[in-house]
Amino acid sequence: MIHERNQKLPDDVLESLTDRYSEVHYISGGGVSSVFSARDNILDKRVAIKVLKHPQQKALVQFQREAKVAGRLHQTNLVTILDFGIAKANNAYLIMETSRFSKR
Numbered sequence: 001m002i003h004e005r006n007q008k009l010p011d012d013v014l015e016s017l018t019d020r021y022s023e024v025h026y027i028s029g030g031g032v033s034s035v036f037s038a039r040d041n042i043l044d045k046r047v048a049i050k051v052l053k054h055p056q057q058k059a060l061v062q063f064q065r066e067a068k069v070a071g072r073l074h075q076t077n078l079v080t081i082l083d084f085g086i087a088k089a090n091n092a093y094l095i096m097e098t099s100r101f102s103k104r
Helices: 011-017 057-072
Strands: 021-029 033-040 045-052 081-086 092-097
Touching: 011 045, 011 092, 021 045, 045 057, 057 081, 057 092
Parallel strands: none
Antiparallel strands: 021 033, 033 045, 045 092, 081 092
């Protein structure tokens, strides 16, 4: 059994992001996705990486829709979506700014 705090990015997502992001740490997760904190080495700041747990077609479409809708929203109480991608093994991820309330 894997304990939540020991969660890691899926290998294909890590491979896709390894050149740009480092210091990846698990923050939290639910039934649909897991969220990690990481350092963006180009922008020199902390970001959040949200990864879809079960990449079936319907979930992928909904996750991409979430990225598109959230990417259009600009409000001081919302985090900004910086990127969306799908790695080799069909694992989808969102890169977003971290909340000013996050601890990592």
